[in-house]
Amino acid sequence: MARIFAYIEHKDGLANDSAIEFLGTAKKIDPAVSPTAIVAGFGAGLDTTCNSLLNSYAEVWKVAHEALAYPNAELVRQALVAILPAGCILLVPHDHFGIDLSPGLSIDTNSAFASDVVDIEGVEGNSLKLVRQEFGGQVSAHVRCDISSGAILNIRPGAFKPQETLALNAVLVDKSAEVGTLTAKRRFVETIIADGGGVDISKEPVLVSVGRGIQEKDNLAIVQELADAMGAVVSCSRPVVDAKWLEKSRQVGSSGKTVKPKVYLACGISGSFQHLAGIKGNPFLVAINKNPKAPIFQVADVGIVDDILEFLPELTSQIRETCCVSAGK
Amino acid sequence: MEILVCARRVPDTSENEIELNNSGNDIERDDLVYSINEPDNYAVEEALQIVAREGGHVTVVTVGSEEDEEVLRREMAMGANQAVLLSDEAFNGSDGQGIATILKAYIVKNHYDLILTGVQAEDGAAQVGGMLAALLDYPYASLVNSIQVLDAKKLKVSREIEGGSKEVNEIDLPCVLSIQTGINEPRYVGMRGIRQVASVEIPTLGLGELGVDAGAVGEAAAKVKRVDYFVPVAGKGAEILQGKREEIITKLIELMKAKGGLK
Ligand SMILES: Cc1cc2nc3c(=O)[nH]c(=O)nc-3n(C[C@H](O)[C@H](O)[C@H](O)COP(=O)(O)OP(=O)(O)OC[C@H]3O[C@@H](n4cnc5c(N)ncnc54)[C@H](O)[C@@H]3O)c2cc1C
């Protein structure tokens, strides 16, 4: 069976949660294989990360290189091409870094590539059977991957249960010397942190969140009126921000804000994993959607199958009549 | 600047409920509404805006069949100068590496300074752009949400990273960028515009014209194959409130009060 590697993302000396999840992923591919962690970077944070991984990974490969102080995927790719043995399986988080790194790496290593993997069904000979989702999570697909010349698998964060294995006599292998010089035609300049302007939805206890189901900018008034009646704040899914109907600071999700409300009303939101990734703290989740098969109903506590353009105004007037909060917070 | 935009026609998930067909090997495709893959449309708009500032041309290319011509025409109505269809029976069943191989064959026979793709296709894997760049040995940046032309040799691009933050990079031309939704406001395409390009000839190139190695594309070469579709068994699933709308509203208000959603 192929050797399995886990690419570890890390920051300030801390490994990303994917590190322990990948132990579970690797077990599902082959329970007999003990995966090897690969950690690239430079400086003290790199060493701290490597040492912490020695508790759970039997082998950790360290790649220290000044050019990798910032994880520019174009440079990391070159480093991996230099050290990965032929025919191996590499697990990478399916996030902005994995999306940047892995497709090209699969070409350079002549491996199969699968992305946003949510489950592994097993291996038969050279064929790895896995599960991914398509069409915004409305349907799942079984995919067969020919791993005879290796595979790069981008794994959805949170899809595999963290596995707390205890590694005994773990070894740290310094691979830095094998990397050689790294030069890229793409150079990292700076990171611009999202400005905290506007409302801070991350601290609001009650959110009325609106998605593409609202259909037109003018219809947003319906949602604002409901939020006012409830004493809540309006948040939204990405398409509403893409259309410039609401500010970016209102967006919930992996590329927006993480929120931790007590109550979350998802109105005309399908429930993509990128959106759900921003909802933490297990709120009471109400979904209102006209499609009874919308994925959001799989995760909501309470579902209402209806047209939001009709349902929300009626809900608002009912709340105004029966509740003590006056309209207009 | 000569810009190539790779685009695809996909079932529009905001217009359709995607369901399985009877045998479960595909989604039910009858009566599906198709449209251009959303980020690809943003990519075309971005290309048009760059060309408006810097000069040059925009070409739109798709690997597909005659049916896909409609998205090429739509993007020409938006303002793209040319469109090309890469089509051959031998291409059927290609995986991402196969599609990238076909696109590469077209690109090396022409000259482009900048190649844009969308971040991901509705039924795709966010892969074709990165694979294409590696095959061409061009630099690549994914999830791009702004582009600034610095000079004839390089761009400044920002990538979308977590939490709405941005990673700014300089990248040398020629390069491949995958474009994220929201980078711009794509212009509206009216019926009139579509009619104007309805009879424009769209060149179609096949395996022979492109000089693609038949062994490198199509189903036989695909390392990754979709076996079937299924609907995942839901976890506990939501409690669906039943009854008349008034009854549902009364119940919902009670629930929200109990959970602290209403004061
Ligand atoms: C790298 C990356 C990062 C991303 N980051 C984020 C993120 O941070 N946040 C985010 O939200 N998305 C993000 N996305 C986008 C995500 O994949 C989905 O496309 C998006 O979440 C869909 O938003 P939506 O549910 O509003 O729209 P859709 O998926 O189009 O769903 C609209 C829903 O409304 C329903 N509907 C339509 N009309 C009505 C009506 N009248 N009444 C009731 N229901 C109606 C439909 O049945 C449908 O379920 C990201 C994507 C990528 C590739």
Ligand SMILES: Nc1ncnc2c1ncn2[C@@H]1O[C@H](COP(=O)(O)O)[C@@H](O)[C@H]1O
């Ligand atoms: N058949 C195709 N023809 C042209 N471009 C494509 C094709 N498939 C994918 N692409 C491009 O690659 C991007 C990513 O697609 P994917 O890797 O399939 O998710 C899309 O947004 C398109 O820009």
